[in-house]
Amino acid sequence: xxxxxxxxxxxxPLELRELRxxxxxxxxxxxxxxxxxxxxxxxxxxxxxxxxxxDELFLAVFEMSKGEPGRLERALDGDxxxxxxxxxxxxxxxxxxxxxPPFEDHPYGALLGLGSGSTRARDRGFVWRLGSDGGLxxxxxxxxxxxxxxxxxxxxxDLNVExxxxxxxxxxxxxxxxxxxxxxxxxxxxxxxxxRSLVQDRTFAARELHGVHEYELGDLGGxxxxxSDASPLGGELLVFTASAEGxxxxxxxxxxxxxxxxxxxxDGEVRRLRTIDRSYKVEGVHAVLxxxxxxxxxxxxxxxxxxxxxxxxxxxxxxxxxxxASPSGDS
Numbered sequence: 665x666x667x668x669x670x671x672x673x674x675x676x677p678l679e680l681r682e683l684r685x686x687x688x689x690x691x692x693x694x695x696x697x698x699x700x701x702x703x704x705x706x707x708x709x710x711x712x713x714x715x716x717x718x719d720e721l722f723l724a725v726f727e728m729s730k731g732e733p734g735r736l737e738r739a740l741d742g743d744x745x746x747x748x749x750x751x752x753x754x755x756x757x758x759x760x761x762x763x764x765p766p767f768e769d770h771p772y773g774a775l776l777g778l779g780s781g782s783t784r785a786r787d788r789g790f791v792w793r794l795g796s797d798g799g800l801x802x803x804x805x806x807x808x809x810x811x812x813x814x815x816x817x818x819x820x821x822d823l824n825v826e827x828x829x830x831x832x833x834x835x836x837x838x839x840x841x842x843x844x845x846x847x848x849x850x851x852x853x854x855x856x857x858x859x860r861s862l863v864q865d866r867t868f869a870a871r872e873l874h875g876v877h878e879y880e881l882g883d884l885g886g887x888x889x890x891x892s893d894a895s896p897l898g899g900e901l902l903v904f905t906a907s908a909e910g911x912x913x914x915x916x917x918x919x920x921x922x923x924x925x926x927x928x929x930x931d932g933e934v935r936r937l938r939t940i941d942r943s944y945k946v947e948g949v950h951a952v953l954x955x956x957x958x959x960x961x962x963x964x965x966x967x968x969x970x971x972x973x974x975x976x977x978x979x980x981x982x983x984x985x986x987x988x989a990s991p992s993g994d995s
Contacts, residue, residue, distance in 0.1 A: 665819075665849070669880040670926065670934035673984055677939045678925060680962065680976040684726070686715060687972055689733040692722055695746045698733070699972035700724050703963035704826075705761030705893060706948040706975070707775060710798030713975065715948070715963055716758040716777050719744070719751055723777065723792070725800070726975070739777055739790045739804045748969065757786040760828040760838075760893065761948070764791070768863050772796050778868075780840075781813040781823045791862065807862065811869035812853075819873060822846035827894030829902055830855060831930065834874070838904060841878075842890040848879040848906070850928065877932050884908035884939070885921035892923065895951040901935070901982075902928040903951035903958065920945040920967065925960065925980065936984055944976070956982045 686700035704718040713726040715734075721742060726734040739758070745751045760778040764770070772794045779786040790804040817823050822843025829836050835858050839849040852875030861869035881889040887908040895903045908921040922942035927935045940946055940962075948963040962976040981987050 665876045665878050666932075667878045667880065668932065668934065670882070670937045672882055672924060673936065673938045675938055675984070675987055677941050678978050678980060680941050680944065680978050683728075683961075683975045683977050684731070685972040685974055686724060686726070686963070687733045688724065689735050692720055692736055693743075693746070697970060697972075700734075700963075701969045701971060701973055702965045702967075703973035704759045704947045704965060705777070706950050706961055706963045707761050707763055708950045708952075708961055709763070709794060712798045713961070714761060714775060715973075715975075716761045717973075718757050718759055718780075718947075718965070719755050719969075720758070721756065723775070723790075723800075723804070737800065737804070739792070740788065740806060753783075754785065756788055757782060758789070759824075759826045759947075762828045762830065762894075762896075763794070764859070764862075765830060767859055769793070775800075776807070776828065778825055778828055779809060781809065781816065781825050784810075787813045789868070791866075805866055808867040811861070811867050812858070815870060815873070816851065819876060820847075820849060820851075826891050827904060829894045829896040830899065831896055831902060832899050835859075836894065836902060838891040838894045840890045840892065842888070842909065846890070848881060848889075848891050850877045850879065850902075850932070851875070852877075875932075879934070881906050881924065881926070881934075881937065884924070884942070887921045889924055892946060893948045895949050897927070897951050897953050897958065900930055901953075903949055903960065904928060905940075905946045905949045905962070907945050907947070909945065925949065925978075927982075936980070936982075938980065938984075940978075944974075946976075953982065956986070958982060 722736040757780040778789040793801040826840040827838035841848040923946035926937040
C-alpha cells in the first residue's frame with residue numbers, strides 16, 4: 665500500500681448556497697420526522713436528486729423543478745426500531761450512492777447504494793434501474809456486499825466504506841479512516857469483474873484488490889480528516905469530501921469540526937484540497953464539470969434527527985491557480 669499526503673490550500677473556506685431542505689411528503693414510519701436528517705450520499709440525474717440517509721431503508725427522491733417535498737422509495741427490505749440506540753445497531757448504514765454505467769437490462773445505467781461494512785449487519789446495498797429521463801424504473805434489487813467486504817477486511821482495519829465511483833475501467837471505493845486503527849484508503853477494483861458478479865447473482869465480488877492507496881489529509885480542530893464521499897468527474901478525476909469529527913471510532917458520533925473537498929486524479933495524486941464552511945459536516949457530494957469549473961452538490965448530516973439535512977451547492981475551479989489569482993478569493 666502506497667501512502668500519499670495532501671495539505672489544505674491557502675484559500676478561504678468554500679462558500680455554500682442552500683438549494684433546499686430535504687423535507688418529505690411523509691415520514692418513513694410512525695414516530696419519524698418527515699425529513700431526511702442523516703443524509704450520507706447524493707446523486708443528481710437530470711431533474712432528479714437522489715439521497716440516501718445512513719439511518720433509513722429508503723431512497724429519498726426530489727424533483728428540483730417542482731420544489732415540492734420529496735418522497736421515499738423503499739430500497740431495502742425490513743424494519744428498523746424507533747429508538748435511536750436500537751436503530752443504530754440495526755441500520756444498514758447506507759453511506760455511498762453512485763451511478764453504474766449501462767449493463768444487462770439497464771440501458772441507462774443504475775443507482776448503486778452501499779452499506780458501510782462497519783459491522784457485518786452493514787454488508788448490504790441495492791441497485792436500481794434508471795430511465796432515459798433520469799427517473800427510477802421498477803423496484804430496487806438487494807445486493808449482497810459480503811463477498812467484497814470480506815476481501816476488504818483482509819487488508820483494511822476498521823472497515824468503513826463511505827464513497828464509490830466508476831473511474832474508467834475501474835471501480836473505486838473510499839474507506840473512511842476514522843477508526844482506532846483506520847486509514848483513509850482508496851481501493852481500486854476491476855469494473856468488469858464487479859459488474860459481472862452483480863449481473864450473475866446480485867452480489868459485489870472481486871478476487872483481488874488491484875490497487876490500494878492510503879491518504880493523509882491533515883486535520884481540522886485537532887481531529888483527523890477522513891473520507892466521507894466521492895463523485896466521479898468525467899471518469900478521469902475523482903471529487904471527494906472528508907470530514908473531521910471528534911469521535912473515538914467508526915460507530916460513535918462526535919462533535920462536528922469541519923469538512924474539506926478535494927480531487928484525486930487517475931494517477932492517485934491529490935490535485936485540490938479546500939476547506940468548506942465549517943458549520944456543516946458534509947457527508948455526500950455530486951460533481952459536474954463545465955469549462956473548467958466544477959459545480960458541486962452537497963448533503964450534510966448534522967447529527968440531529970429533529971433537523972432536516974440541507975441540500976447545498978457551490979462552485980470551484982478545476983485549477984487552484986485560478987482561485988489564487990482572484991482578488992476576492994471567490995470560486
